Amino acid sequence: MTEGLNPLFNESGISDGAAGASKRLTVLSGPSGVGKxxxxxxxRRRHPEVxxxxxxxxxxxxxxxxDGVEYHFVDDARFDRLVEADDLLEWAEFAGNRYGTPRGPVESHLRAGQPVLLEIDLQGARQVRGTMPDALLVFLAPPSWEELVRRLTGRGTEAPEVVRRRLDxxxxxLAxxxxxxxxxxxxxxxxxxxxLLALMVAPSV
Structure with a gap:
């Protein structure tokens, strides 16, 4: 790992009770507004073992x-160092900001047999498929296109242009x-x- 990133990117928090779980990495993805x-x-609330x-x-x-709960917040220079050191399992840019998954903690928890879940976008899911082909990719779909439009337009917190880009x-x-x-x-x-939990702990094929 890149020097200076400890302890944020090396904390494991691995519980002994998870030792018998599957080592499978599960990726959850889907369109904005679907409820990921x-x-x-x-x-997180019902299954702390994940x-x-x-x-x-x-x-x-x-x-x-x-910081450390919703995201690890870093500046551009630090993000650049993570990319250069291959410390990110995947990363992407969205709306002028970059997002990525720290590699070290994911690999540590998988080695310990703990179920690991990533919530990332389509671009990130494709990158994980390339770097970790054994990962299970799960697509979260809306009940209908009309329901997805309702959820996105019903937020009332974003400009119409932003909503249009999200719908596009x-x-x-979805495709x-x-x-x-x-x-x-x-x-x-x-x-x-x-x-989702049943899929995560099911034996890998």
């Missing part, structure tokens, strides 16, 4: 966000569903969490 963050929060990777980003923290991106992301190993339709957060 809600599913991840519910997984380790959720915390991304690193150059984006500035929003009110209420805590969502069409591209990539066939690239994933499994699709879960988000009609019920609880059911999606149960199905």
């Amino acid at each position: 963050s809600t599913v991840v929060r519910e997984i 380790w959720l990777s915390v991304s690193v980003t150059t984006r500035r923290p929003r009110p209420g966000e805590t 991106a969502a069409r591209v992301e 990539a569903e066939k690239e994933f190993d499994m699709t879960l339709v988000n009609t019920s957060v609880r059911e999606v969490c149960d199905d």
Whole structure:
């Protein structure tokens, strides 16, 4: 790992009780507004044995966000060092900011047999498929296109142009569903969490 990144990127928090779990890495992806963050929060609440990777980003923290919880917040120079040292499993740029998954903690938890979950975008999922072909890629789909539009436009927190870009991106992301190993339709957060956990701990084929 790059010097100076400890302890943020080397903390394991691995529990002994997870030693018998599958070593599979699971990637959750899907269009903006489909409910990925809600599913991840519910997984975190109900299944603390699942380790959720915390991304690193150059984006500035929003009110209420805590470094190391929602994201590891870094500047551009530090992000550059992570990329140069191959310390990121995947990374992408979105809306002028960069986001990436620290490699070290993911590999450490997988070696310990702990289920690992990444919530990342389509570009990141494709990168993980290239670097870790045994990963399980799960696509979270909306019940319908109309429901996804309702969720995106109903936020009321973004300018119309931003919403339009998100809808355009969502069409591209939905078209990539066939690239994933499994699709879960988000009609019920609880059911999606149960199905996702079952996939994570199932023996790898």
